[in-house]
Amino acid sequence: MAFALPALPYSFDALEPHIDARTMEIHHDRHHAAYVNNANAALEKHPELSKKSVEELLRDIGSVPDDIRTVIRNNAGGHSNHSIFWTIMGPHGQGEPEGRLGEVIKSKYGDLASFREQLSKAAIGQFGSGWAWLVADRAGELLIKGYPNQDSPYMDELTPILGVDVWEHAYYLKYQNRRADYVHAWWSTINWAAANERLTTHFEYRGMQPPPGKTTEHDGLDVCCPVDGEHRYISSVADPMPMCQKHNVLFRPC
Numbered sequence: 302m303a304f305a306l307p308a309l310p311y312s313f314d315a316l317e318p319h320i321d322a323r324t325m326e327i328h329h330d331r332h333h334a335a336y337v338n339n340a341n342a343a344l345e346k347h348p349e350l351s352k353k354s355v356e357e358l359l360r361d362i363g364s365v366p367d368d369i370r371t372v373i374r375n376n377a378g379g380h381s382n383h384s385i386f387w388t389i390m391g392p393h394g395q396g397e398p399e400g401r402l403g404e405v406i407k408s409k410y411g412d413l414a415s416f417r418e419q420l421s422k423a424a425i426g427q428f429g430s431g432w433a434w435l436v437a438d439r440a441g442e443l444l445i446k447g448y449p450n451q452d453s454p455y456m457d458e459l460t461p462i463l464g465v466d467v468w469e470h471a472y473y474l475k476y477q478n479r480r481a482d483y484v485h486a487w488w489s490t491i492n493w494a495a496a497n498e499r500l501t502t503h504f505e506y507r508g509m510q511p512p513p514g515k516t517t518e519h520d521g522l523d524v525c526c527p528v529d530g531e532h533r534y535i536s537s538v539a540d541p542m543p544m545c546q547k548h549n550v551l552f553r554p555c
Contacts, residue, residue: 303341304355304377306334307384315392319486321475329387332470336379336451343369343376354543355381359455378451382432382464389463389499391492401504402462402497409443417488423447424465424484434464435496437503460503463496524552 309329314322344351355377365373410416424433427447436444436459454461472483526545543552
């Protein structure tokens with residue numbers, strides 16, 4: 302199944318004045334669309350890979366054929382990163398992390414201010430183009446990591462929870478070379494409920510007992526889209542939870 306550009310879940314101007322409408326339009330309709338188109342073109346050379354989700358491709362990037370591996374790393378990575386990025390932002394994004402995410406941030410970093418300082422430092426200090434992510438490992442431990450270009454946390458077997466894009470196309474029209482100002486403004490766009498949902502889903506997924514007859518993490522799991530019930534089978538619960546391309550939400554255990 303070909304990758305599809307997910308609809309932006311709000312209007313282009315919804316993040317004003319923090320991120321301008323023109324930047325959002327170009328970022329979504331041109332840059333993200335290009336990643337989708339380039340990834341799909343590469344997969345046409347190896348149609349057997351089209352059955353895999355973007356998360357599965359990235360997690361097992363080493364098994365992608367040499368002739369398209371770099372293209373998939375860059376463009377499937379860009380598609381995955383941006384699909385998450387749109388959902389963890391939204392209008393009226395100020396406030397504090399809630400639910401399990403709020404609890405874990407407080408336990409790990411002490412308070413929101415300390416967490417914000419550390420993630421901002423990773424974002425501002427990322428050399429060249431890239432991302433700064435809050436990620437969770439298989440044990441649920443939170444980490445802050447910077448990634449170059451469109452490299453994905455899935456490539457490190459980590460689940461991305463919350464991230465900021467520091468490619469210049471994400472902010473240059475409004476902020477020019479003032480990356481620090483952009484990162485500061487970005488904090489006012491965060492949809493904490495969506496980020497909490499990502500972490501909660503990760504914890505529930507990793508903490509599940511094996512289904513009847515299943516005894517190891519290498520056994521599979523049935524998952525469903527929470528919006529329309531679309532069903533999918535994951536061959537291993539060690540794999541990352543895939544995202545429903547149609548609705549741009551994470552699948553959940555059925």
